[in-house]
Amino acid sequence: MPHYDLVIVGTGSGNSILDPRFADWNTAIVEKGTFGGTCLNVGCIPTKMFVHAANVAATPATSSKFGVDEELTGVRWRDVRDRIFGRIDPIAEGGREYRAGHEDNKNVTVYEGEGRFTGHKELRVSYPDGRPAETITADKFVLAAGGRPVIPDIPGLADTGYHTSDTVMRLDELPSSIVILGGGYIAAEFAHVFASFGVDVTVVNRSGALLRSEDDDVSARFTELAAQRFDVRLDRKTVRARKTASGVALDLEGPQGAETVEADVLLVATGRTPNSDLLDVAATGVTTGERGHVVVDEYQQTVVDGIYALGDISSVFELKHVANHEQRVVQHNLLHPDERIEADHRFVPHAVFTSPQVASVGLTEREARERGVSYVTSHQDYAGIAYGWAMEDTTGFAKLLADPATGQLLGAHIIGPQASSVIQPLIQAMSFGLDAKSMARGQYWIHPAMPELVENALLNLPLD
Ligand SMILES: Cc1cc2nc3c(=O)[nH]c(=O)nc-3n(C[C@H](O)[C@H](O)[C@H](O)COP(=O)(O)OP(=O)(O)OC[C@H]3O[C@@H](n4cnc5c(N)ncnc54)[C@H](O)[C@@H]3O)c2cc1C
Numbered sequence: 001m002p003h004y005d006l007v008i009v010g011t012g013s014g015n016s017i018l019d020p021r022f023a024d025w026n027t028a029i030v031e032k033g034t035f036g037g038t039c040l041n042v043g044c045i046p047t048k049m050f051v052h053a054a055n056v057a058a059t060p061a062t063s064s065k066f067g068v069d070e071e072l073t074g075v076r077w078r079d080v081r082d083r084i085f086g087r088i089d090p091i092a093e094g095g096r097e098y099r100a101g102h103e104d105n106k107n108v109t110v111y112e113g114e115g116r117f118t119g120h121k122e123l124r125v126s127y128p129d130g131r132p133a134e135t136i137t138a139d140k141f142v143l144a145a146g147g148r149p150v151i152p153d154i155p156g157l158a159d160t161g162y163h164t165s166d167t168v169m170r171l172d173e174l175p176s177s178i179v180i181l182g183g184g185y186i187a188a189e190f191a192h193v194f195a196s197f198g199v200d201v202t203v204v205n206r207s208g209a210l211l212r213s214e215d216d217d218v219s220a221r222f223t224e225l226a227a228q229r230f231d232v233r234l235d236r237k238t239v240r241a242r243k244t245a246s247g248v249a250l251d252l253e254g255p256q257g258a259e260t261v262e263a264d265v266l267l268v269a270t271g272r273t274p275n276s277d278l279l280d281v282a283a284t285g286v287t288t289g290e291r292g293h294v295v296v297d298e299y300q301q302t303v304v305d306g307i308y309a310l311g312d313i314s315s316v317f318e319l320k321h322v323a324n325h326e327q328r329v330v331q332h333n334l335l336h337p338d339e340r341i342e343a344d345h346r347f348v349p350h351a352v353f354t355s356p357q358v359a360s361v362g363l364t365e366r367e368a369r370e371r372g373v374s375y376v377t378s379h380q381d382y383a384g385i386a387y388g389w390a391m392e393d394t395t396g397f398a399k400l401l402a403d404p405a406t407g408q409l410l411g412a413h414i415i416g417p418q419a420s421s422v423i424q425p426l427i428q429a430m431s432f433g434l435d436a437k438s439m440a441r442g443q444y445w446i447h448p449a450m451p452e453l454v455e456n457a458l459l460n461l462p463l464d
């Protein structure tokens with residue numbers, strides 16, 4: 001039975017651990033799918049490439065108010081798709097070849113199969129092509145096996161034929177209509193992509209608002225704007241999914257009683273779940289929390305000495321920048337077991353690349369209230385700063401929460417153009433403890449640039 005110093009399960013963020021500093025470690029890496037993991041192959045990167053194409057396609061619809069008449073004459077879906085994956089697929093393959101064959105990696109054995117723990121620090125790797133399974137052991141493991149889409153238990157769904165984010169970007173034809181089940185990140189991003197390409201989009205959500213984990217004001221504004229672009233059905237229970245002659249139908253129950261929505265294609269976007277169960281982490285003594293995330297300490301170590309975990313398998317954030325941070329922490333702690341460092345999850349931001357963009361860091365107003373934190377808020381519309389006014393933006397805003405005693409920022413929430421970039425100085429201020437007043441007046445803000453939104457939101461905080 002081969003024994004290693006270190007085995008890494010998963011080649012998403014886990015693949016970045018091995019570098020020349022591990023040259024004298026006997027290591028193995030196990031991957032059951034495509035090298036590079038979710039973000040590269042079916043997550044952040046392709047979705048944002050589709051979003052960029054969607055933004056280009058959506059421009060003519062709004063250009064005439066600026067005196068520029070443009071017309072969208074067509075979207076060549078296969079060309080859009082093939083340009084994106086024609087750039088991504090070679091990166092995944094190059095990564096695989098590098099680990100499997102390059103002399104830099106002569107200390108690395110690549111197992112292209114599915115790992116499952118069968119005992120203490122004992123992993124069985126099985127192969128889809130019927131090759132006999134192998135069992136490997138190691139002193140240390142890194143669990144970086146990510147997560148997968150949740151498929152809700154809806155009668156008929158399994159036989160209906162549905163897509164998830166894993167498959168919908170590889171469709172052969174652009175459908176004329178799509179129904180998206182879910183109202184979170186993935187639903188918001190794909191609704192924007194498909195609607196911009198001229199597809200009729202219906203969004204079916206269980207709760208009463210889209211992006212409901214955002215600050216209530218942002219969620220309400222996004223829900224209102226989404227309803228102008230898509231057919232949005234909120235507070236709906238999906239009682240049955242059915243195949244139809246041309247696609248799929250969902251039978252719903254909602255505030256107005258029973259109804260049916262039909263479309264060519266169904267996208268299920270109802271959340272993701274960690275792969276800790278399929279990896280059977282319990283067999284090696286690793287524990288999981290309520291939602292299946294592997295439990296780790298501040299050093300990213302599980303309850304088993306020498307077994308670390310990172311990214312979606314252990315992180316409730318399920319974001320790539322968090323997985324990258326945790327990967328750096330695990331890498332350091334493997335290399336320097338006597339000087340371990342802690343992961344920093346104090347101010348984790350996120351952005352939703354829909355239209356308008358949404359970005360957020362820190363506490364929402366609801367969370368501040370629920371935690372009994374004392375706070376003041378401010379609001380600044382894009383329309384009230386020069387660049388937003390020039391763009392004739394009428395719906396975007398920034399909302400800040402700050403501690404009235406210290407002026408420290410507690411939360412920042414932005415909906416509007418370039419929100420994912422505009423929020424960055426606020427993340428910086430929170431991370432380094434810069435108070436709102438010093439931040440607003442202790443530096444220049446380029447005029448007339450979009451960050452003036454932040455400057456004005458800071459100045460609007462009712463602080464002494
Ligand atoms: C559609 C979509 C869009 C996203 N967009 C963004 C975004 O814009 N910004 C952002 O920050 N985050 C985004 N995310 C989230 C981001 O992709 C994840 O947080 C990140 O990829 C997690 O990285 P990871 O290394 O933990 O896991 P992964 O990248 O999922 O890697 C896990 C790897 O382990 C392999 N594996 C699993 N089980 C086993 C096993 N038993 N044996 C062997 N191998 C196994 C898998 O095949 C996979 O390759 C998006 C996610 C999705 C689905």
Ligand SMILES: NC(=O)c1ccc[n+]([C@@H]2O[C@H](COP(=O)([O-])OP(=O)(O)OC[C@H]3O[C@@H](n4cnc5c(N)ncnc54)[C@H](O)[C@@H]3O)[C@@H](O)[C@H]2O)c1
Nearest residue numbers: 152182183184185186187205206269270271272318351352
């Ligand atoms: N821009 C980004 O950073 C980005 C983009 C995409 C995905 N992601 C990551 O991927 C994760 C998964 O995304 P997601 O959108 O699938 O999950 P999510 O948790 O954001 O949203 C799930 C949505 O599905 C709804 N839902 C759940 N069960 C339902 C049902 N039976 N019927 C109808 N609606 C139902 C929920 O109310 C919620 O609105 C995110 O949490 C995020 O971490 C990030």
